[in-house]
Amino acid sequence: MTTSTATPGSTTPAIRLAGVTRTFGSVVAVDDLDLTVRPGEVVAFLGPNGAGKTTTVDMILGLSAPTRGEVSVLGLSPRDAIARGLVSAVMQSGGLLKDLTVRETVRLTASLFPGAADPDDALERAGIAGLADRKVGKCSGGEQQRLRFALALLPDPAVLLLDEPTTGMDVEGRRSFWAAIRDDAARGRTVMFATHYLEEADQYADRIVLVRQGRIVADGSGAEIKALASGRTLRATLAGADAHALAGLPGVESVEIRGDSVVVHAANTDTVARHLLTETAARDLEITSRGLEDAFVTLTGTPAAEPQEDPR
Amino acid sequence: MNDTALPAASATAAATPGFDPATRAVPRWGGLNRTLVGIELRRVLRNRRTVIFAFVFPSALFFAFAGSQDYANESVGVGNVSAYIMVSMALYGAALTAASGGTAVALERSLGWSRQLRLTPLSPVSYILVKTLLAVLLGAVAVTMVNVAGLVQGKPDMPAATWVACALLTVVCSLVFAALGVFVGYLVPGENAMQILGPGLALLSFLGNVFIPITKGTTMWWVASTTPMFGVAEISRWPLTRELDWYSVLNAVAWLAVFVGGAAWRMSRDTARV
Structure with missing residues (x-):
């Protein structure tokens, strides 16, 4: 299937989707999606419900096959990557047997991966060594989530997929969670997380992929996404500004002149800044982007969810 | 794995080899291993309902069925009718217990555990194999209990070697129903699987020459010979009937191929989120 396997380094993408389409009957859940994630990237997969996030994640995990197109993980088919413990996932709910103890669950899962981490070490690292002999069914939601993480990290996966990873965590929990994830990414682990918390995507991801109706509508850093949707706003102090000349610059949407101050809305404020600084006496330049929230609404046509709204 | 300081040049490279597909092995036997079987066995034995079901139910059924027929002492093959009934009842008990053991996958599915397992190297075939093995073990318990019931009752009569051979064959035959249990467990949501299998297996037992004797060569016989209970019943009683x-x-x-194939097929497609 794949010709160039096992080329270590940055040449093989961690995740690659090429022309991937997935339909369910007449519903197109994922529509001709192209996405390449480099090793060590932390990517937020952002979009309203029903945008195709889950379907895409399922295809990367080999849980469902694309109707058309190709999915590969580290140059392998998703199933081959799973069989080698290269990709794992943490889901929000389910996936645990209530009648097993925490230790049994970890031991059982570890036994399926050659070279998996030692179960007791894994329990220790996940901070649930004290719960080892407790039945999973008797553990709290947070404890079960820690267990899921411990399980996902057992094979030392190169790619980790997370579904709404910090739902239900408190602020401190979130912070330490993301610190751990960033550490892993620095070691080369690729992390892709589905979320609808904009703030989290903006703060912790290297890259945000925004999907809507099965298509990628934006792909870039948080700052790029914000600029893409709404442009930036540039303020400067300039006496006697030529509004007409400014409006004539490429990408300028509007120019306001209030006394000595100039406010320019533009998709590309860099051009405006260059012009102002080189051609005029403008000073005190200030460029601000509008919020990611605005970008989200503009690009997906839906308001983003508030963290507090989530019942779990 | 290596805590010592590395030269700067290789520091970045050192972080990645573990993520290189070439360094990763695929488990042997599709992930099947002793730890997995051991933990699964402990789970089964911890479930009191399952254990009582295997230990008590089939032998109780035997006492109820094989009570006072006046033809109980008529001869069949190398034994008597009572022995014939005992072997048949043991088969029914083993089938029922093994099937109920197999339906454990239904519960695991509803908990999202089978989806979780799909994210590990464990192959569907290995998973089914473990489930089947444990179901057969429960079947063996049922067979043993019915045979003990037969001994206690004292009516069944056949040579000791025949007795043992029948029991062993019955255990092997319960494999078919363990696989059926897994298959149905996948087809039917949650705890409903046994509600179908319970009456279903009773019906198949009537149809398949287990509960009531069907005259060889009749139309009914040929109909029976296509149903899942028929073949295993004939095999289980073969040391006794010599036919x-x-x-x-x-x-x-x-039927074994159909049920095993069906179970593997359903599991490989089972990725539903819960």
């Missing part, structure tokens, strides 16, 4: 037709063996093998 076994080729189509009985074919029947058992074919």
Whole structure:
């Protein structure tokens, strides 16, 4: 299937989707999606419900096959990557047997991966060594989530997929969670997380992929996404500004002149800044982007969810 | 794995080899291993309902059925009718217990555990194999209990070697129903699987020459010979009756293939989120 396997380094993408389409009957859940994630990237997969996030994640995990197109993980088919413990996932709910103890669950899962981490070490690292002999069914939601993480990290996966990873965590929990994830990414682990918390995507991801109706509508850093949707706003102090000349610059949407101050809305404020600084006496330049929230609404046509709204 | 300081040049490279597909092994036997079987066995034995079901129910059924027929002492093959009934009842008990053991996958599915397992190297075939093995073990318990019930009752009569041979064959035959249990467990949501299998297996037992004797060569006989209980019943009683037709063996093998194939097929497609 794949010709160039096992080329270590940055040449093989961690995740690659090429022309991937997935339909369910007449519903197109994922529509001709192209996405390449480099090793060590932390990517937020952002979009309203029903945008195709889950379907895409399922295809990367080999849980469902694309109707058309190709999915590969580290140059392998998703199933081959799973069989080698290269990709794992943490889901929000389910996936645990209530009648097993925490230790049994970890031991059982570890036994399926050659070279998996030692179960007791894994329990220790996940901070649930004290719960080892407790039945999973008797553990709290947070404890079960820690267990899921411990399980996902057992094979030392190169790619980790997370579904709404910090739902239900408190602020401190979130912070330490993301610190751990960033550490892993620095070691080369690729992390892709589905979320609808904009703030989290903006703060912790290297890259945000925004999907809507099965298509990628934006792909870039948080700052790029914000600029893409709404442009930036540039303020400067300039006496006697030529509004007409400014409006004539490429990408300028509007120019306001209030006394000595100039406010320019533009998709590309860099051009405006260059012009102002080189051609005029403008000073005190200030460029601000509008919020990611605005970008989200503009690009997906839906308001983003508030963290507090989530019942779990 | 290596805590010592590395030269700067290789520091970045050192972080990645573990993520290189070439360094990763695929488990042997599709992930099947002793730890997995051991933990699964402990789970089964921890479930009191399952254990009581295997230990008590089939032998109770035997006492209820094989009570006071006046033809109980008539001879069949190398034994008597009572022995014939005992073997049949043991088969029914083993089938029922093994099937209920197999339906454990239904519960695991509703908990999202089978989806979780799909994210590990464990192959569907290995998973089914473990489930089947444990279900057969429960079947063996049921067979043993019915045979003990037969001994206690004292009516069944056949040579000791025949007795043992019948029991062993019955255990092997319960494999078919363990696979059926897994298959149905996948087809039917949650705890409903046994509600179908309970009456279903009773019906198949009537149809398949287990509960009531069907005269050989009649239309009914040929209908019976296509149903899943027929082949295994003939095989289980073979040491006693000393009669076994080729189509009985074919029947058992074919149904085993259907149920195992069906179970593996359902699991490989089972990715539903919960």
